[in-house]
Amino acid sequence: MQIKKITTKQQKPYLFLDSGNLLFQQAQIAGGPSQEQLTAEGIIKIYTAMKVDAVAVAPLDLASGLALLKTTQQQGFPWLSANLLDQKGRPQFQPVRIKQIGKIKAGIIGLTGALSSLPPGITRAEWQTVLPALIEKNSHQCDILILLSSLSPAENQEIAQRFPALQLILAADLGNGNMSPQQVNNTLITQTERQGKYLGLLNIDWNKSGRWGKAREEELNNLRNKLGALDWQLERMRTRKDLQQPEYSEKIKQVERDRETVAQQIKTWEQSPTTAAADGQNPLCSFTYNFMALQKSMAEAPEIKALVTDIKRQINVLHQNKTSTD
């Protein structure tokens, strides 16, 4: 509903992408019919109704094995993974999807992060073995390259440093919350908070240069303001009397962690080269961003509402059947 509202208002073409860990909460679930399985199937139906453009397979999506992913892939669900391979080294999923957005072509690549155990019949290649060739091939035929990645933050940073032809990494790191776009070399890295609390939105002005600019000073100002606000919050929290309460000290720790993240982001931006100078012929690309908080009270599209009701009904039936057989 939010997507429809915004795109109708702004009259711009759009992409809707997901970096994975979409289906399950944990790395493994029991086989057979279960609430988790029904929920996963429901999420796929909802995303299909929302016309998602690409979803990368992340480790938690493999919790019930390959069957659900393969079936839905055959039905047209746009799963991507360039590094999940079969025994002969062939990709199990589509590695890249190319989408036309208005006048430009976007190449979307999926990479799957490390798993403790893999479903039978598949192997996971390291990004170093598959990504360079994909970037080389697709950077010539696409205007913008986007990576959907559940790799570690350190790996994403390394990829950004190595490949300036990759302009955007949408991450799915479970240890991170909302991460405002950080520019590393010529790549923006960003992700949203887990459990669907937020939807990220980038409003992009794309130019032929394929290089980011402008946002640096704007971003630095925002981050400095944020740092000031967190310092003020910390000062106030530390003067409170119930400082010894474990719950309260955990809150302080969280704010301290947020402060550390923001300070680190400022450092990264300060170290990145100033990109104000365009080459004259091709102005730099720019963006603004926003994390939209999603609440249960938000109005749902009738089609989505019907799907959610149906999933709830199926779960109730499953529970009733289990109770009657116990």
Added chain:
Amino acid sequence: MNPENNSTCHKHRPVSNVLFSILLLTILLVPATRLHAAPLQSFLLFYSNNIQGKTEPCG
């Protein structure tokens, strides 16, 4: 040579001169950045991750 044709040609020359001058002025006076100012494409990118994900897969 047809004198009538010649006279028509003379009538059109000042007009084409003016058009040429306008074109030249546009190229010289409008900065390159203005000519290229409009982005090739503006678009929106909605993104999400870890919709269900709660725990680290590798412990």
